[in-house]
Amino acid sequence: MAAILNFAIFPMDKGSNLGDYVSKVIQHIRESGLDYQLTPMGTIIEAPTVGEALKVVEEAYEILEPISDRIYCVMNMDVKKDKSGLIKGKIASIEERIGEVNK
Template identity: 70%
Template sequence: MAAVLNFAIFPMDKGAHISEYVSKVIEHIKNSGFEYQLTPMGTILEAPTVKEALQVVEQSYEILEPVADRVYCVMNMDVKKNKGAGMMKAKIESIESKIGNVNK
């Protein structure tokens, strides 16, 4: 099984500049050991199971909860039962095989 989860989580009560808080969440994701990709609008995470992916989201909330009275989170997932690691990379490679490099 492989679960690819795209999510954004941030405090809503800290004004317009929230990178101080978001960077703590990204550091946690970076240290999780899972494959991830930071994007301007969120983070894509690949984990072996849905439970592990959702644990990262829950832990991200736990980072923000002590410093924020309001936390916003949005996410979506793609789960494949018969797929192993590398789903994030495979999705990009599939498109690139048709149109060339997409990230340059």
């Protein structure tokens, strides 16, 4: 089983330069040991279970909660019981059809 989860989370009360806050969340994701991919609009993580994926989102909230009175989070998820390696697999599937996509 694999759960691939795309999410964005950030404080809404810290102005328009949020890199200092978002980088704390990305550092935590990196330290989790899960496969992840940072994108301009969010971060994709892959976990063995839905619970582990949602735990990362909860922990991201816990990082931001002490420093913000308002936190925005959006996420979507794809769970496959018979697969793993979804982040790389989904990209490879498209690249087989049209060539390299992330130049």
